[in-house]
Amino acid sequence: xxxxxxxxxxxxxxxxxxxxxxxxxxxxxxxxxxxxxxxxxxxxxxxxxxxxxxxxxxxxxxxxxxxxxxxxxxxxxxxxxxxxxxxxxxxxxxxxxxxxxxxxxxxxxxxxxxxxxxxxxxxxxxxxxxxxxxxxxxxxxxxxxxxxxxxxxxxxxxxxxxxxxxxxxxxxxxxxxx
Amino acid sequence: xxxxxxxxxxxxxxxxxxxxxxxxxxxxxxxxxxxxxxxxxxxxxxxxxxxxxxxxxxxxxxxxxxxxxxxxxxxxxxxxxxxxxxxxxxxxxxxxxx
Numbered sequence: 001x002x003x004x005x006x007x008x009x010x011x012x013x014x015x016x017x018x019x020x021x022x023x024x025x026x027x028x029x030x031x032x033x034x035x036x037x038x039x040x041x042x043x044x045x046x047x048x049x050x051x052x053x054x055x056x057x058x059x060x061x062x063x064x065x066x067x068x069x070x071x072x073x074x075x076x077x078x079x080x081x082x083x084x085x086x087x088x089x090x091x092x093x094x095x096x097x098x099x100x101x102x103x104x105x106x107x108x109x110x111x112x113x114x115x116x117x118x119x120x121x122x123x124x125x126x127x128x129x130x131x132x133x134x135x136x137x138x139x140x141x142x143x144x145x146x147x148x149x150x151x152x153x154x155x156x157x158x159x160x161x162x163x164x165x166x167x168x169x170x171x172x173x174x175x176x177x178x
Numbered sequence: 179x180x181x182x183x184x185x186x187x188x189x190x191x192x193x194x195x196x197x198x199x200x201x202x203x204x205x206x207x208x209x210x211x212x213x214x215x216x217x218x219x220x221x222x223x224x225x226x227x228x229x230x231x232x233x234x235x236x237x238x239x240x241x242x243x244x245x246x247x248x249x250x251x252x253x254x255x256x257x258x259x260x261x262x263x264x265x266x267x268x269x270x271x272x273x274x275x276x
Contacts, residue, residue, distance in 0.1 A: 055276060062272070066265055073260040080257055084250050143276045150273060154266050164259050175250040 037133045044136040052139050059146045063132050063153055070157055071128035074164055078121040081171055085113055088175050113167075113174045120167035127160050 045053055089096060094110055106112045134149050136142070 059273070062269060066269060070260070070262050070265065073262075077257065077260060081254070084254055088250055143273060146273050146276070147270070150266070150269055157262060161259055161262075168254065168259060172251060172254055175254065 034131055034133070041133050041136060048136075048139050048142075052142055056134060056136070056142055056146070059149075060132075060134060063146075063149055067130065067132065067153060067157075068128070071124055071160075074124045074160065075121070075128070077164065078117065078124055078167070081117055081167060082121070084175065085110070085117060085171060109174050109177075113170050116167045116170050120163040123160055123163045127156060130156065 045056060048056065088094075089110060096110060096114070097105070097108070099111075104111060104115060106115060132149050132153055134145050136145050
Protein backbone atom coordinates (compact mmCIF):
# COMPACT_ATOMS: atom_id res chain seq x y z
CA UNK A 1 0.00 0.00 0.00
CA UNK A 2 2.77 2.40 1.00
CA UNK A 3 4.68 1.61 -2.19
CA UNK A 4 1.59 2.45 -4.21
CA UNK A 5 1.26 5.80 -2.49
CA UNK A 6 4.94 6.57 -3.03
CA UNK A 7 4.59 5.88 -6.76
CA UNK A 8 1.44 7.99 -6.89
CA UNK A 9 3.12 10.89 -5.13
CA UNK A 10 6.16 10.70 -7.38
CA UNK A 11 3.94 10.72 -10.48
CA UNK A 12 1.97 13.67 -9.18
CA UNK A 13 5.07 15.77 -8.56
CA UNK A 14 6.70 14.77 -11.83
CA UNK A 15 3.55 15.66 -13.77
CA UNK A 16 3.31 19.08 -12.11
CA UNK A 17 6.95 20.00 -12.55
CA UNK A 18 7.12 18.71 -16.11
CA UNK A 19 4.12 20.76 -17.16
CA UNK A 20 5.27 24.04 -15.70
CA UNK A 21 8.58 24.59 -17.54
CA UNK A 22 7.08 23.43 -20.82
CA UNK A 23 4.34 25.99 -20.61
CA UNK A 24 6.68 28.76 -19.58
CA UNK A 25 9.60 28.36 -21.97
CA UNK A 26 7.65 27.52 -25.09
CA UNK A 27 5.91 30.89 -24.86
CA UNK A 28 8.81 33.18 -23.99
CA UNK A 29 8.75 36.15 -26.34
CA UNK A 30 11.60 38.55 -27.21
CA UNK A 31 9.72 41.12 -25.16
CA UNK A 32 9.84 38.83 -22.11
CA UNK A 33 13.62 38.51 -22.50
CA UNK A 34 14.12 42.27 -22.84
CA UNK A 35 11.84 42.94 -19.86
CA UNK A 36 13.67 40.41 -17.72
CA UNK A 37 17.05 41.95 -18.69
CA UNK A 38 15.69 45.43 -17.96
CA UNK A 39 14.39 44.33 -14.55
CA UNK A 40 17.74 42.83 -13.65
CA UNK A 41 19.56 45.95 -14.94
CA UNK A 42 17.31 48.31 -12.96
CA UNK A 43 17.64 46.26 -9.78
CA UNK A 44 21.43 46.28 -9.99
CA UNK A 45 21.55 49.95 -10.94
CA UNK A 46 19.46 50.93 -7.92
CA UNK A 47 22.25 49.66 -5.68
CA UNK A 48 24.85 51.89 -7.36
CA UNK A 49 25.96 55.24 -5.96
CA UNK A 50 24.11 58.23 -7.51
CA UNK A 51 27.25 59.33 -9.34
CA UNK A 52 27.94 55.93 -10.92
CA UNK A 53 24.26 55.43 -11.63
CA UNK A 54 24.16 58.70 -13.55
CA UNK A 55 27.24 57.72 -15.57
CA UNK A 56 25.72 54.37 -16.53
CA UNK A 57 22.46 56.03 -17.54
CA UNK A 58 24.35 58.61 -19.63
CA UNK A 59 26.16 55.88 -21.56
CA UNK A 60 22.95 53.90 -21.89
CA UNK A 61 21.50 56.86 -23.78
CA UNK A 62 24.67 57.39 -25.78
CA UNK A 63 24.72 53.77 -27.00
CA UNK A 64 21.04 54.00 -28.03
CA UNK A 65 21.75 57.30 -29.75
CA UNK A 66 24.73 55.85 -31.60
CA UNK A 67 22.67 52.92 -32.85
CA UNK A 68 19.92 55.29 -33.96
CA UNK A 69 22.37 57.61 -35.78
CA UNK A 70 24.19 54.84 -37.61
CA UNK A 71 21.10 52.90 -38.64
CA UNK A 72 19.54 56.16 -39.89
CA UNK A 73 22.59 56.72 -42.10
CA UNK A 74 22.58 53.13 -43.36
CA UNK A 75 18.84 53.34 -44.00
CA UNK A 76 19.38 56.48 -46.11
CA UNK A 77 22.09 54.67 -48.06
CA UNK A 78 19.80 51.69 -48.70
CA UNK A 79 17.11 54.05 -50.00
CA UNK A 80 19.76 55.56 -52.26
CA UNK A 81 20.74 52.09 -53.54
CA UNK A 82 17.11 51.34 -54.37
CA UNK A 83 16.84 54.66 -56.25
CA UNK A 84 19.84 53.65 -58.34
CA UNK A 85 18.34 50.24 -59.06
CA UNK A 86 15.00 51.83 -60.01
CA UNK A 87 16.83 54.23 -62.31
CA UNK A 88 18.74 51.34 -63.92
CA UNK A 89 15.44 49.49 -64.51
CA UNK A 90 13.86 52.63 -65.98
CA UNK A 91 16.77 53.40 -68.31
CA UNK A 92 16.90 49.87 -69.66
CA UNK A 93 13.11 49.41 -69.97
CA UNK A 94 13.24 46.29 -67.86
CA UNK A 95 9.95 44.70 -66.85
CA UNK A 96 10.51 43.37 -63.33
CA UNK A 97 8.67 40.18 -62.46
CA UNK A 98 6.14 40.72 -59.69
CA UNK A 99 7.33 38.44 -56.91
CA UNK A 100 4.85 36.20 -55.14
CA UNK A 101 7.11 36.23 -52.08
CA UNK A 102 7.69 32.47 -52.36
CA UNK A 103 9.49 31.73 -55.61
CA UNK A 104 12.45 33.75 -56.71
CA UNK A 105 14.81 33.67 -59.61
CA UNK A 106 18.19 34.89 -58.47
CA UNK A 107 19.63 34.02 -61.88
CA UNK A 108 17.95 37.21 -63.06
CA UNK A 109 20.50 39.99 -62.26
CA UNK A 110 17.86 42.62 -61.48
CA UNK A 111 15.84 40.30 -59.24
CA UNK A 112 19.06 39.22 -57.55
CA UNK A 113 20.05 42.83 -56.87
CA UNK A 114 16.52 43.62 -55.62
CA UNK A 115 16.60 40.56 -53.33
CA UNK A 116 19.93 41.42 -51.65
CA UNK A 117 18.98 45.08 -51.42
CA UNK A 118 15.76 44.16 -49.58
CA UNK A 119 17.69 41.70 -47.41
CA UNK A 120 20.18 44.39 -46.34
CA UNK A 121 17.47 47.00 -45.85
CA UNK A 122 15.49 44.68 -43.58
CA UNK A 123 18.66 43.94 -41.60
CA UNK A 124 19.10 47.69 -41.08
CA UNK A 125 15.52 47.94 -39.77
CA UNK A 126 16.14 45.00 -37.43
CA UNK A 127 19.31 46.60 -36.08
CA UNK A 128 17.49 49.91 -35.56
CA UNK A 129 14.96 48.14 -33.32
CA UNK A 130 17.64 46.52 -31.15
CA UNK A 131 17.83 47.53 -27.51
CA UNK A 132 21.19 47.36 -25.76
CA UNK A 133 21.05 46.67 -22.04
CA UNK A 134 24.23 46.76 -19.99
CA UNK A 135 25.13 43.53 -18.25
CA UNK A 136 26.16 45.13 -14.97
CA UNK A 137 28.67 43.10 -13.00
CA UNK A 138 29.41 45.55 -10.18
CA UNK A 139 29.93 49.19 -9.43
CA UNK A 140 33.70 48.84 -9.68
CA UNK A 141 33.39 47.43 -13.20
CA UNK A 142 31.21 50.02 -14.91
CA UNK A 143 33.96 50.98 -17.34
CA UNK A 144 34.35 47.37 -18.49
CA UNK A 145 30.57 46.76 -18.60
CA UNK A 146 29.98 49.85 -20.75
CA UNK A 147 32.95 48.96 -22.95
CA UNK A 148 31.52 45.45 -23.52
CA UNK A 149 28.19 46.86 -24.69
CA UNK A 150 29.94 49.38 -26.96
CA UNK A 151 31.93 46.48 -28.45
CA UNK A 152 28.73 44.47 -28.99
CA UNK A 153 27.19 47.40 -30.85
CA UNK A 154 30.34 47.83 -32.93
CA UNK A 155 30.37 44.13 -33.84
CA UNK A 156 26.66 44.12 -34.71
CA UNK A 157 27.20 47.17 -36.88
CA UNK A 158 30.18 45.53 -38.63
CA UNK A 159 28.02 42.50 -39.50
CA UNK A 160 25.28 44.83 -40.75
CA UNK A 161 27.73 46.85 -42.83
CA UNK A 162 28.89 43.65 -44.54
CA UNK A 163 25.31 43.01 -45.66
CA UNK A 164 25.05 46.57 -46.99
CA UNK A 165 28.42 46.17 -48.77
CA UNK A 166 27.27 42.90 -50.33
CA UNK A 167 24.14 44.59 -51.67
CA UNK A 168 26.26 47.49 -52.94
CA UNK A 169 28.67 45.10 -54.70
CA UNK A 170 25.85 43.27 -56.49
CA UNK A 171 24.27 46.56 -57.54
CA UNK A 172 27.61 47.93 -58.72
CA UNK A 173 28.20 44.83 -60.85
CA UNK A 174 24.73 45.28 -62.37
CA UNK A 175 25.00 48.98 -63.21
CA UNK A 176 28.53 48.48 -64.58
CA UNK A 177 26.92 46.55 -67.46
CA UNK A 178 25.12 49.70 -68.53
CA UNK B 179 3.48 6.20 8.67
CA UNK B 180 -0.24 6.06 9.34
CA UNK B 181 -2.89 6.07 6.65
CA UNK B 182 -4.06 9.49 7.86
CA UNK B 183 -0.61 11.00 7.31
CA UNK B 184 -0.33 9.46 3.86
CA UNK B 185 -3.74 10.79 2.88
CA UNK B 186 -2.83 14.24 4.17
CA UNK B 187 0.39 14.23 2.11
CA UNK B 188 -1.58 13.17 -0.99
CA UNK B 189 -4.12 15.95 -0.56
CA UNK B 190 -1.46 18.60 0.06
CA UNK B 191 0.64 17.50 -2.92
CA UNK B 192 -2.45 17.36 -5.13
CA UNK B 193 -3.27 20.92 -4.11
CA UNK B 194 0.32 22.01 -4.83
CA UNK B 195 0.17 20.27 -8.20
CA UNK B 196 -3.11 21.98 -9.11
CA UNK B 197 -1.79 25.36 -7.93
CA UNK B 198 1.38 25.00 -10.03
CA UNK B 199 -0.61 23.89 -13.06
CA UNK B 200 -3.10 26.76 -12.95
CA UNK B 201 -0.48 29.23 -11.78
CA UNK B 202 1.63 28.37 -14.82
CA UNK B 203 -1.35 28.79 -17.10
CA UNK B 204 -2.23 32.12 -15.54
CA UNK B 205 1.33 33.43 -15.96
CA UNK B 206 1.42 32.36 -19.58
CA UNK B 207 -2.02 33.73 -20.38
CA UNK B 208 -0.93 37.17 -19.18
CA UNK B 209 2.33 36.81 -21.13
CA UNK B 210 0.33 36.05 -24.28
CA UNK B 211 -2.03 38.95 -23.69
CA UNK B 212 0.86 41.36 -23.28
CA UNK B 213 2.91 39.97 -26.14
CA UNK B 214 2.28 41.41 -29.54
CA UNK B 215 4.50 42.18 -32.51
CA UNK B 216 4.34 45.90 -31.84
CA UNK B 217 5.39 45.45 -28.23
CA UNK B 218 8.55 43.61 -29.26
CA UNK B 219 9.89 47.05 -30.08
CA UNK B 220 8.91 49.04 -27.00
CA UNK B 221 7.59 52.53 -27.55
CA UNK B 222 9.96 55.38 -26.71
CA UNK B 223 9.82 56.45 -23.09
CA UNK B 224 9.49 60.11 -22.19
CA UNK B 225 13.22 60.16 -21.53
CA UNK B 226 14.03 58.74 -24.95
CA UNK B 227 11.64 61.17 -26.60
CA UNK B 228 13.75 63.98 -25.18
CA UNK B 229 16.79 62.53 -26.91
CA UNK B 230 14.92 61.89 -30.15
CA UNK B 231 12.59 64.89 -30.39
CA UNK B 232 11.54 64.05 -33.92
CA UNK B 233 11.27 60.87 -35.93
CA UNK B 234 14.43 61.72 -37.85
CA UNK B 235 16.67 63.57 -35.43
CA UNK B 236 19.83 62.99 -37.42
CA UNK B 237 20.09 64.63 -40.82
CA UNK B 238 20.31 62.00 -43.53
CA UNK B 239 23.52 62.30 -45.56
CA UNK B 240 22.97 64.10 -48.81
CA UNK B 241 23.80 61.95 -51.83
CA UNK B 242 23.89 63.15 -55.44
CA UNK B 243 20.44 62.82 -56.96
CA UNK B 244 19.73 60.06 -59.42
CA UNK B 245 18.24 62.36 -62.04
CA UNK B 246 18.65 60.27 -65.17
CA UNK B 247 21.76 62.09 -66.31
CA UNK B 248 24.18 60.74 -63.70
CA UNK B 249 26.43 57.78 -64.35
CA UNK B 250 24.95 55.21 -61.98
CA UNK B 251 28.20 53.45 -61.17
CA UNK B 252 29.91 56.72 -60.25
CA UNK B 253 26.85 57.79 -58.26
CA UNK B 254 27.11 54.60 -56.24
CA UNK B 255 30.87 54.89 -55.81
CA UNK B 256 30.63 58.54 -54.77
CA UNK B 257 28.13 57.76 -52.05
CA UNK B 258 29.74 54.70 -50.47
CA UNK B 259 28.89 52.95 -47.24
CA UNK B 260 29.02 55.35 -44.27
CA UNK B 261 32.11 55.07 -42.09
CA UNK B 262 31.46 54.91 -38.36
CA UNK B 263 34.99 54.48 -37.06
CA UNK B 264 35.15 58.05 -35.70
CA UNK B 265 31.93 57.43 -33.71
CA UNK B 266 33.51 54.47 -31.92
CA UNK B 267 36.77 56.31 -31.47
CA UNK B 268 34.85 59.08 -29.71
CA UNK B 269 32.74 56.86 -27.45
CA UNK B 270 35.74 54.74 -26.49
CA UNK B 271 37.64 57.87 -25.48
CA UNK B 272 34.67 58.90 -23.36
CA UNK B 273 34.52 55.46 -21.74
CA UNK B 274 38.25 55.52 -21.03
CA UNK B 275 37.89 58.88 -19.31
CA UNK B 276 35.46 57.37 -16.78
